Amino acid sequence: MEPERDAAIGVLVVDDEQDIRDGSERILSRAGYEVYKASRGEEALDILSRTPLSIVLLDLKMPGMDGLEVLPKIKEMDESIQVIVITGYATVETAIEAMKRGAYDFIPKPFEPDQLRIVVNRAAEKVRLQREAQRLTDERRRTLADLATEQSRVRTILESLPDGVLVTNSKARVALMNRSARRMLAPDADDEAVGGQIGDYIPDAELCTLITEVSKGRHVDFDDIPNRELALSDSHFLLAKVKPVIGERNECLGAVINFADISEIKLLDRLKSEFVAKVSHELRSPLSTIHEQLALVIRDMVGGPSENDQHILARAKEKTQGLISLIGDLLDLSRIEEGLICRDPKPVQVEEILRSTADFLRTKAETKGQTLELSLPEAPLPQILADPIALESIFGNLIANAINYTPDNGRIQAMIDQAGVNLRVRVKDNGFGIPEQDLEKIFERFYRVKNENTRYITGTGLGLPIVKGLVDSMGGIIEVESEPGKGTVFTVLIPARNESD
Ligand code: ADP
Numbered sequence: 001m002e003p004e005r006d007a008a009i010g011v012l013v014v015d016d017e018q019d020i021r022d023g024s025e026r027i028l029s030r031a032g033y034e035v036y037k038a039s040r041g042e043e044a045l046d047i048l049s050r051t052p053l054s055i056v057l058l059d060l061k062m063p064g065m066d067g068l069e070v071l072p073k074i075k076e077m078d079e080s081i082q083v084i085v086i087t088g089y090a091t092v093e094t095a096i097e098a099m100k101r102g103a104y105d106f107i108p109k110p111f112e113p114d115q116l117r118i119v120v121n122r123a124a125e126k127v128r129l130q131r132e133a134q135r136l137t138d139e140r141r142r143t144l145a146d147l148a149t150e151q152s153r154v155r156t157i158l159e160s161l162p163d164g165v166l167v168t169n170s171k172a173r174v175a176l177m178n179r180s181a182r183r184m185l186a187p188d189a190d191d192e193a194v195g196g197q198i199g200d201y202i203p204d205a206e207l208c209t210l211i212t213e214v215s216k217g218r219h220v221d222f223d224d225i226p227n228r229e230l231a232l233s234d235s236h237f238l239l240a241k242v243k244p245v246i247g248e249r250n251e252c253l254g255a256v257i258n259f260a261d262i263s264e265i266k267l268l269d270r271l272k273s274e275f276v277a278k279v280s281h282e283l284r285s286p287l288s289t290i291h292e293q294l295a296l297v298i299r300d301m302v303g304g305p306s307e308n309d310q311h312i313l314a315r316a317k318e319k320t321q322g323l324i325s326l327i328g329d330l331l332d333l334s335r336i337e338e339g340l341i342c343r344d345p346k347p348v349q350v351e352e353i354l355r356s357t358a359d360f361l362r363t364k365a366e367t368k369g370q371t372l373e374l375s376l377p378e379a380p381l382p383q384i385l386a387d388p389i390a391l392e393s394i395f396g397n398l399i400a401n402a403i404n405y406t407p408d409n410g411r412i413q414a415m416i417d418q419a420g421v422n423l424r425v426r427v428k429d430n431g432f433g434i435p436e437q438d439l440e441k442i443f444e445r446f447y448r449v450k451n452e453n454t455r456y457i458t459g460t461g462l463g464l465p466i467v468k469g470l471v472d473s474m475g476g477i478i479e480v481e482s483e484p485g486k487g488t489v490f491t492v493l494i495p496a497r498n499e500s501d
Contacts, residue, residue: 009124010053012036014044014070015086016062020109024057027113028120041065041073048077054127055120058103059086060094068098075102080130082123086111164238164259167245170252172198172215184238184259204230207240214242217252229262237266277334280327287327291320322458329462332393333445336469345385350423350494351376351416353388357395358414361403368408372399375415381423382496390470391494397463398427398490404457405488406431422476422493433484442480443468467492 011033013024018039025035036053038044041064044056056074060067067085074081082104087095095106104126107119158165164181168174174194177186185201198215199208207228210219219225219242230238238259245253294317298310335341358374365372395414402412406429413428432453434442441447446461448454471478475495482488 008034010034011055012053013057014038015059041070055123056083166257168215169254172212214255237262280330284327326460347383353391361399365403370410372412397467402429425492428489430487434482
């Protein structure tokens with residue numbers, strides 16, 4: 001087998017006979033070796049001390065230091081050097097002795113070029129294997145070292161994160177908690193306190209149930225998992241995001257929960273709501289007064305105002321009305337946010353509230369030539385406990401929107417039925433529809449779809465946030481489906497709980 005050309009193997013030929021040295025050099029160079037020569041033992045050791053070589057062809061019988069003396073010195077310098085002793089017929093026994101002392105092989109003198117090549121190639125093969133073994137050992141050591149560094153780096157980063165990170169295993173037991181999580185959830189626990197049930201660390205039964213479900217692989221859709229707020233005290237709030245940890249074979253290994261401290265955001269939000277509520281409250285009375293006075297002025301103007309004045313006054317009245325609605329909406333939102341709504345539920349017949357709201361708004365629809373159809377089940381629906389004003393506000397906003405965002409002569413339908421444990425109310429129109437990119441945002445405060453259709457329709461952008469706030473506070477769900485140019489359906493699901501529940 002030929003030696004590796006890419007990592008040339010160095011051979012030192014040590015012989016006092018020049019013919020042997022030169023002949024060996026020729027043969028081995030041609031075979032791809034890098035050949036060095038020495039005529040005496042001292043010279044050989046000198047070369048080896050300067051140049052790392054892998055194979056030494058060593059004549060045993062030399063003047064001065066003989067081969068048997070040189071051999072241990074070579075081995076002392078580098079144990080891995082392969083020494084092949086060159087020996088005359090008479091000294092085969094010595095050669096064997098040399099091999100006992102660590103020589104790798106021997107070649108009797110005189111030798112054929114092929115013999116030399118074979119014996120050196122064999123030694124070279126050994127060198128090559130040694131190098132490979134060394135390379136693998138180095139690599140393994142490096143990989144282990146890298147791995148250890150990587151692990152400790154990840155650990156350090158995890159420990160330094162400002163957010164709390166908690167990891168559970170597939171049995172929902174705590175497998176890891178970083179420093180922030182410990183500080184947030186278990187300030188008294190010692191650093192290594194893991195292994196307990198999730199409920200030992202998180203004082204929120206619903207969040208614990210969610211984490212358990214996710215840990216056990218029952219929630220594999222990442223986007224499907226709701227975030228949860230956790231109130232640790234009146235002024236300390238965390239936002240928890242739960243995600244499954246998915247292994248290489250797509251199996252669920254547990255869950256990772258990220259806790260962000262949102263206390264300051266909550267405080268700001270509360271201050272903002274208080275501010276808005278206060279300002280709105282202060283503005284409402286003077287605005288109502290202006291509005292009423294404008295009406296009086298219009299009525300009392302002697303001889304009637306000119307057409308132009310009438311127009312100006314009508315615009316002013318319309319604008320003040322707009323401001324009054326905005327303030328009303330802001331106050332409603334503040335009340336919802338403070339949880340002041342739906343505090344006093346009464347037994348109600350929801351279809352009756354839907355009917356009266358639709359009846360009330362029918363005139364508005366008719367002024368646009370629209371039909372407003374009501375579809376109620378034949379048998380009465382179960383009574384539920386709810387705040388009738390909140391229900392009226394939900395239905396009123398949805399039907400008014402359907403009227404507003406549907407062109408003249410359109411068709412509006414308000415429907416109610418029972419769907420499983422819920423009462424289902426749908427408000428459907430064949431109006432402008434809502435572009436897909438706006439669908440998620442319409443429940444945000446002040447969000448209004450801006451396009452050619454909506455350009456001249458006035459509104460506050462607070463109707464749907466109010467509706468959503470109210471539906472949420474009842475433990476219900478609101479959904480919307482829409483197709484631009486075809487129409488929109490809003491569906492509200494209200495849990496059909498009654499007094500006995
Ligand atoms: P407002 O009606 O005061 O603008 P809302 O919060 O009630 O505010 O509605 C937000 C936006 O959602 C509206 O501006 C409108 O663009 C869109 N929208 C609501 N209901 C409908 C509907 N039935 N059809 C089409 N667009 C609607």
